[in-house]
Amino acid sequence: xxxxxxxxxxxxxxxxxxxxxxxxxxxxxxxxxxxxxxxxxxxxxxxxxxxxxxxxxxxxxxxxxxxxxxxxxxxxxxxxxxxxxxxxxxxxxxxx
Numbered sequence: 001x002x003x004x005x006x007x008x009x010x011x012x013x014x015x016x017x018x019x020x021x022x023x024x025x026x027x028x029x030x031x032x033x034x035x036x037x038x039x040x041x042x043x044x045x046x047x048x049x050x051x052x053x054x055x056x057x058x059x060x061x062x063x064x065x066x067x068x069x070x071x072x073x074x075x076x077x078x079x080x081x082x083x084x085x086x087x088x089x090x091x092x093x094x095x096x
Contacts, residue, residue: 014083015064017056021077022048032074036067058083 022029026048033044037055047053055078056067064080071078 012061014058015056015061016054016081016083017059017064017067017071017078018052018054018081019048019071019076019078020052022051023075023077025075028074029071029076032070032076036070 019029019033029048030041030044033039033047033055034041037044039047047055055071056064059067061080068078068080
């Protein structure tokens with residue numbers, strides 16, 4: 001009997017949260033980033049110098065939606081992006 005290995009894919013794809021624009025209320029956006037990520041205020045400010053920037057990667061849809069809502073409430077432009085499906089296992093040759 002030959003062993004077979006298969007690639008498993010989760011039902012729900014991972015999501016990313018991307019900050020696309022700062023908006024007029026920069027300090028509010030930096031504070032929102034600080035609350036969401038745990039970064040210092042200085043690091044949050046540095047992160048926003050290179051827009052668009054991914055804030056979260058490989059998170060659940062609910063987490064991504066909540067983060068986008070917080071950033072948009074602070075005046076930032078943010079969006080949720082769907083990533084490739086997660087691979088739980090890879091198809092490979094069985095070892096002897």
